[in-house]
Amino acid sequence: MANLVARQKRTATAVLRSRSWSVPGGGSELSEARQMVQSVSLATTIQTSPTPIDHAYRLAYKVAHRLLRMYWTVRRPHKGGTLVAIWHAGQLLIVKNTYRRQHTLPGGYPRHGETPSQTGARELEEECGIRVRPEEVREVYRGEHLFEGRRDDVTIVEVELPSAPNIQVDSREIDYARLARPDEVLNLLIVPHLREYLQQRAERQARPAPV
Numbered sequence: 001m002a003n004l005v006a007r008q009k010r011t012a013t014a015v016l017r018s019r020s021w022s023v024p025g026g027g028s029e030l031s032e033a034r035q036m037v038q039s040v041s042l043a044t045t046i047q048t049s050p051t052p053i054d055h056a057y058r059l060a061y062k063v064a065h066r067l068l069r070m071y072w073t074v075r076r077p078h079k080g081g082t083l084v085a086i087w088h089a090g091q092l093l094i095v096k097n098t099y100r101r102q103h104t105l106p107g108g109y110p111r112h113g114e115t116p117s118q119t120g121a122r123e124l125e126e127e128c129g130i131r132v133r134p135e136e137v138r139e140v141y142r143g144e145h146l147f148e149g150r151r152d153d154v155t156i157v158e159v160e161l162p163s164a165p166n167i168q169v170d171s172r173e174i175d176y177a178r179l180a181r182p183d184e185v186l187n188l189l190i191v192p193h194l195r196e197y198l199q200q201r202a203e204r205q206a207r208p209a210p211v
Helices: 002-022 026-043 052-075 116-128 182-186 192-206
Strands: 078-088 091-097 138-147 150-160 174-180
Touching: 078 116, 078 192, 091 116, 091 182, 116 138, 116 150, 116 174, 138 192, 150 192, 174 182, 182 192
Parallel strands: 078 150
Antiparallel strands: 078 091, 091 174, 138 150
């Protein structure tokens, strides 16, 4: 996948550089080339080819998740977890789990004594291979929804990355990952906490700045 992205970038740059040499205003054409190279990187869906062992793990995850949903539907437990929102150039990193239909953010349940920032940083590295320091992320959302039969109390932490992340998905738990604009994400089937987070974020950004 990394080689494919690199080839796409080289092709986009070569094509538009050749245009900049022959077309008046070549500087703007080269600027278009840079934008095209960036869009190629951001639009790429990161998906690995699972091995037979990975397929076995995926099946185990699906079976376990189905059994848990049956249990949650009966008991209605209260569960708490953390999701981490990674932003770059106005786009959000979303993932599709191998055992769930909805798109979501990287994340999971905290270990004993972990803060939401620590949980988010750890899960992000485990699921997508992206390293951030816990002090770099900040808590921006907390909400509870009845989801998959459980009362799901979720905290979302976020961080803005200055460069496109190098995504390496855990192919046993993650089907694929990609960067997408918020409006694209809201048109997908997503978990309720992510939808509410994006709606609240859009409302905050739409408010006039204080004088």
